[in-house]
Amino acid sequence: MASNATYGRVCEHGAATITTLSLILLSSTFAFISPIPHGIQRNVWEGLRARGGNNNNNNNNNKNNNNKLPPPINYDSDFTLNPTPLVSTTPEWSALSSHATSIENLHLSDLLLSPTRCDLLQVTHDGIYLDYSRQRVTSETLDLLEKLAEKQQLREKMEAMFRGDKINFTEKRAVLHTALRARLEDPRRPVVDGVDVVSEVHNVLGKIRDFTEAVRFGSITGYTGKQLRNVVSVGIGGSYLGPEFLHECLKTEPEGMNSALGYELRFLSNVDPVDVERTCSELDPEETLVIIVSKTFTTAETMLNARTMRQWLWDFMGNDPDVVRKHVVACASTSATERVRDFGIDTENRFFQFWDWVGGRYSVCSSVGAVPISLIYGFDLFQKVLNGAHNMDRHFISAPMRSNIPMIMGMIGVWNTSFLKYKMRTTLPYAEALLRLPAHIQQLDMESNGKHVTRSGQDVDYDVGEVDFGEPGTNGQHSFFQLLHMGQPVPCDFIGFVKSQHDLLVDGEKLSSHDELMSNFFAQPDALANGKSADELRKEGVPEWQIPHRTFHGNRPSMSLLLPKLTAYRVGQIIAMYEHRTAVQGFVWDLNSFDQWGVELGKKLATNVKEKLAVGRNGGEIKCDNPSSTRLLNHYVKYSEEEDEGEDTYKSNKDNRRKFAVQWPKEQSAFSKSPPEIHH
Numbered sequence: 001m002a003s004n005a006t007y008g009r010v011c012e013h014g015a016a017t018i019t020t021l022s023l024i025l026l027s028s029t030f031a032f033i034s035p036i037p038h039g040i041q042r043n044v045w046e047g048l049r050a051r052g053g054n055n056n057n058n059n060n061n062n063k064n065n066n067n068k069l070p071p072p073i074n075y076d077s078d079f080t081l082n083p084t085p086l087v088s089t090t091p092e093w094s095a096l097s098s099h100a101t102s103i104e105n106l107h108l109s110d111l112l113l114s115p116t117r118c119d120l121l122q123v124t125h126d127g128i129y130l131d132y133s134r135q136r137v138t139s140e141t142l143d144l145l146e147k148l149a150e151k152q153q154l155r156e157k158m159e160a161m162f163r164g165d166k167i168n169f170t171e172k173r174a175v176l177h178t179a180l181r182a183r184l185e186d187p188r189r190p191v192v193d194g195v196d197v198v199s200e201v202h203n204v205l206g207k208i209r210d211f212t213e214a215v216r217f218g219s220i221t222g223y224t225g226k227q228l229r230n231v232v233s234v235g236i237g238g239s240y241l242g243p244e245f246l247h248e249c250l251k252t253e254p255e256g257m258n259s260a261l262g263y264e265l266r267f268l269s270n271v272d273p274v275d276v277e278r279t280c281s282e283l284d285p286e287e288t289l290v291i292i293v294s295k296t297f298t299t300a301e302t303m304l305n306a307r308t309m310r311q312w313l314w315d316f317m318g319n320d321p322d323v324v325r326k327h328v329v330a331c332a333s334t335s336a337t338e339r340v341r342d343f344g345i346d347t348e349n350r351f352f353q354f355w356d357w358v359g360g361r362y363s364v365c366s367s368v369g370a371v372p373i374s375l376i377y378g379f380d381l382f383q384k385v386l387n388g389a390h391n392m393d394r395h396f397i398s399a400p401m402r403s404n405i406p407m408i409m410g411m412i413g414v415w416n417t418s419f420l421k422y423k424m425r426t427t428l429p430y431a432e433a434l435l436r437l438p439a440h441i442q443q444l445d446m447e448s449n450g451k452h453v454t455r456s457g458q459d460v461d462y463d464v465g466e467v468d469f470g471e472p473g474t475n476g477q478h479s480f481f482q483l484l485h486m487g488q489p490v491p492c493d494f495i496g497f498v499k500s501q502h503d504l505l506v507d508g509e510k511l512s513s514h515d516e517l518m519s520n521f522f523a524q525p526d527a528l529a530n531g532k533s534a535d536e537l538r539k540e541g542v543p544e545w546q547i548p549h550r551t552f553h554g555n556r557p558s559m560s561l562l563l564p565k566l567t568a569y570r571v572g573q574i575i576a577m578y579e580h581r582t583a584v585q586g587f588v589w590d591l592n593s594f595d596q597w598g599v600e601l602g603k604k605l606a607t608n609v610k611e612k613l614a615v616g617r618n619g620g621e622i623k624c625d626n627p628s629s630t631r632l633l634n635h636y637v638k639y640s641e642e643e644d645e646g647e648d649t650y651k652s653n654k655d656n657r658r659k660f661a662v663q664w665p666k667e668q669s670a671f672s673k674s675p676p677e678i679h680h
Helices: 055-063 091-102 115-120 139-151 154-163 177-181 197-217 238-250 254-259 273-280 300-317 321-327 334-342 367-377 379-398 405-419 437-449 481-486 513-530 534-539 544-550 568-589 597-617 627-640
Strands: 024-026 033-035 122-125 128-131 230-234 264-268 288-293 328-333 351-354 424-429 467-470 492-499 558-565
Touching: 091 139, 091 405, 115 122, 122 405, 128 405, 139 154, 139 405, 154 379, 154 568, 177 197, 177 379, 177 568, 197 351, 197 367, 197 379, 230 300, 230 367, 238 264, 238 288, 238 367, 238 437, 238 568, 254 367, 254 379, 264 273, 264 367, 273 300, 288 300, 288 321, 288 367, 300 321, 300 328, 300 597, 321 328, 328 334, 328 367, 334 351, 351 367, 367 379, 379 405, 379 568, 405 424, 405 568, 424 437, 437 467, 437 568, 481 513, 492 513, 513 558, 534 544, 558 568, 597 627
Parallel strands: 230 264, 230 288, 288 328, 328 351, 424 467, 424 492, 492 558
Antiparallel strands: 024 033, 122 128, 128 558
């Protein structure tokens, strides 16, 4: 394993505090579990069979082995011509399959009675506390998972990612979202095609700092001289979900609240014109800066919305080229420079690049997140997000598995999906400010590991890729927790905080609102694990006929993450932690977690549909490849030209459907209730 020095020093915010887990021995009664002495744990990740000491000793050993990197993995080889065996054919996989059968009758209510087991199935790092004692795992489970990870070269694949190897081999790209938060002083900085990428990243970050501070201080203004106070970020997928999640976290963070006074950030993602209406409502175009986020500058939905926002600016201020140059900036790849320039954007001063080696769902730490967040909250607060992510990167690449939070989460994900056959996973943040985290994780996981073939192109014969969903607590409890407790089992991630961003104690209440919230955070995992038996219900006097309806079988797995307080730094840690969990699962499953060909087919077909719709709008007959689609499209075109009998309208929809290019009176909103005169 590479040392801490291999990729730089631990973030100065705080050194890692690691609780080293010893092996767990499960007795025949499965209630008694005792630890192996601390000094003889196995460090699989370094490939060492020798006895190790505590985490500090491991770090010292690492310092003496800085140059002992694992052998590189050749990602340029032809995987199809030289397929690797499916992981499901390995002895390590078979051992886990047999083990899953052997523990089928173990119940979490019994396992949780062991103080030793509960002490051991937890790990801390820099204030983050992970408790996974409510997972259906034993000492043997962890041993076998470590052996599987070693077989799948997990550590080597992690090193290859950090090193800048082109592990996204289908697109011939490196995967270096970790470089977005790396330090200039880090040794062994990754080099891609001869370029020191960390230096490039910091050049762009410096440019973003200068620009966003100039906007906030008023030295850069809009076309009419007004200060730019409104920001509209136009993007979709990872160009939207990550930054919006980050925005929601920071807008109630005390430092963020103060920094954002007088500024407004909105996101335009959906090509639905209603999203445009809502985004632009009550905004003054003269005070609005538009950010267009598209790596290639060709994403259909984003570019249509970009043209719509450009037209909105032109309609208010005229089509002088300086309107776009002063009110529109771009976040895109350098390969899109010509397209950015053709759009009218100043590519010297208003173009903030990110790179082909940054996937959209991993891009929140790039200019994609840096520009909008820094404009609203200031660059210094965004830097704290980067610091937190960097700290988690260091932890991920340096800590042994049983002290490594993302590794544990990822390996438990493999166990639950492939061996215990759980099809879903839910994220339950007990913090309203994390309300968009489940959507971010949903894309991160499902777009990364929603695959059906291995890297060598073989169909997998084992379960991969969970269906992810979630909702903040306690809202989710009154939505889908009925299913979690009594329907099909779904592994849960509970995320809570010791301190609230804004606590509240109402007069006469014994506990604060945050204590009320966290009471549920602590209670729900126990309810899922322990359940409630028929005998317990009878003792409570529940009528016999109701008992089947009120019995909770329990044995439903979860893990609990408890952090000190939701700050910019902690948000960065959360971002990186879930990115790395996703990578771990993909590496073990032998997937390419960094391409997304599954989104391409529907987009291509949509282009064909648009051509057919154009024929229909011009009075032609629409013919599709199948009668169902033919009927649907013709129905759509026919009835979109007629008025809805349920509406009190005086014109047909065809008459009301207008082009966006209108002369909006400056005293009106662009989408006011009384539309201005339309100039055809």
